[in-house]
Amino acid sequence: MSTVIEHVMAAPSRYVQGRDVIQKLGSRLQELGSAPLLVADDVVWDIVEEQVTAGLEETGLPVVREGFGRFATAEVVDSLAEKIREGEHDVIAGIGGGSTIDAVKAAGHLAGVSWASVPTAASSDAPTSALSVIYTDEGEFVEYRFFPKNPDLVLIDTGLVARAPERFLVGGIGDALATWVEARAVAKTRGKTMVGDAPTHAGGALAELSWKILWENSLPALDAVRAQKVTPALEAVVEANTLLSGLGFESGGLAAAHAIHNGMTAAPQTHGLTHGEKVNIGTLTQLIMEGADAREIEDFIAFTTEVGLPNTLTEIGLTQEDTDEVRAIAEAATVEGETIHNMPFPVTPGLVEEALASLEIISRRVRDQRGLPEPEFYQAPH
Known part of the structure; x- marks a missing residue:
């Protein structure tokens, strides 16, 4: 049959x-x-x-x-x-x-x-x-x-x-940046999306469009929020964050980035971060796991630093010595049924753990080379 x-x-x-x-x-x-x-x-x-x-x-x-x-x-x-x-x-x-x-x-x-x-x-x-x-x-x-x-x-x-706090738009950008990175991974395996057996070309195209709009408009859109003004750049980013990313993730598919976000809820140190801030850590981790082009990884680190998104363990309240917490995140991200298994290769807790542990060194190197600020330690509200 x-x-x-x-x-x-x-x-x-x-x-x-x-x-x-x-x-x-x-x-x-x-x-x-x-x-x-x-x-x-x-x-x-x-x-x-x-x-x-x-x-x-x-x-x-x-x-x-x-x-x-x-x-x-x-x-x-x-x-x-x-x-x-x-x-x-x-x-x-x-x-x-x-x-x-x-x-x-x-x-x-x-x-x-x-x-x-x-x-x-x-x-x-x-x-x-x-x-x-x-x-x-x-x-x-x-x-x-x-x-x-x-x-x-x-x-x-x-x-x-x-007129909303700038951090909200930053979080939305972090959430939306993951959409194309995840959708293109799912497309390689024709894995399951959130609504069907296989992704649509339309879902993938909208995810990619969201990605392009964000790279072109995020920084001026954040300027508009700081001035509490509506500009074409802000309108574009709002559409990318809300409509294009929404259609793209649902009909294009989720992969590692959102699964790692879900895994981070197991680490109390990360509580209080926005959804998109945690997703951004997942996106960078996915890029590292899949062996993405080094220039793409470095550009992603530089861009998200300028936007104000975390890309180190430090910025989510962890250190390289917090091996138990990193392991717990990796294990929670890879449970049966998680979207991380849409990746075009087998994903184990060990693979996720190693990629997460490498964030600090990679991001700090890139930020230093490009004259960007060092990460500041995040402390969860109690």
């Missing part, structure tokens, strides 16, 4: 990006339902309440907001799903960061209603995807949850992105 290979392209039903589009959230939600539930933490709600409330009231929609903590845990998801049922809501919108949006997607799926992603920063490619990452209360990775459809709406206001 032959095996059918499916090439699947996944995408949200509608993607909306631009300055002040948060004001139009009400009219966009009105297309999906008449009783929305908004989910946002207190900090985010203080920023968007006036514009969101005005937009919903203008369209005659009720304003019902539920708070959010720090992580998308199984308990939080179940609680949100119950609130959807109790309030007879027909659409749920996650406003804020990746964990808020992940919790909303999972809850919307459980309750059988439409869901919308409304990121207030371009800090990851999670908003467009048909999956959620579930964590423990302490922030340790538990599982991916996959859904049969993508968000019904993704809406991102570049004015909000311009």
Whole structure:
């Protein structure tokens, strides 16, 4: 009996990006339902309440907001799903960061209603995807949850992105830079993507486009955020971080970089780093493991240093003497079912451990040769 290979392209039903589009959230939600539930933490709600409330009231929609903590845990998801049922809501919108949006997607799926992603920063490619990452209360990775459809709406206001902390955009760049590096590895083996048996050419092409846009626009986009202004460079990076990287990872495939990110949740020293900061360590580790061209590795180190992303153990709170922690990361990254096994060669904990241990020497050499600052030791918040 032959095996059918499916090439699947996944995408949200509608993607909306631009300055002040948060004001139009009400009219966009009105297309999906008449009783929305908004989910946002207190900090985010203080920023968007006036514009969101005005937009919903203008369209005659009720304003019902539920708070959010720090992580998308199984308990939080179940609680949100119950609130959807109790309030007879027909659409749920996650406003804020990746964990808020992940919790909303999972809850919307459980309750059988439409869901919308409304990121207030371009800090990851999670908003467009048909999956959620579930964590423990302490922030340790538990599982991916996959859904049969993508968000019904993704809406991102570049004015909000311009006023968000610079570190959020830096993290989004780190997350998105991994997309092409992982997709091209998966393409070599036609390994499984997040939504199908094999990657699509479209997914790979979008991943590569995201990569090119980031190399051309990241530094001026960060300048725009420092000035709290929306520029063409910022618009380009927001699209690369959010839409192109989202479509690229989901339909192009994940490999070692994100698996190593997941493994890092086993090391308490790395807690408090953004998703993209940890992913960047995974991307460089993957480049080293696959024996990428030396110039590509050196350019990647130099570029990510200029962007403000970590590329040494020092910058994630570890030293070369922390062999137990490095080994724990390597072992967690290579468990059965992890995306690291999409690499075009067998990957063992030992291989990951050796690549991680070599980061310090390689990155410090490149930074010294190119006149870039030495890494500063990261201390996790307690």
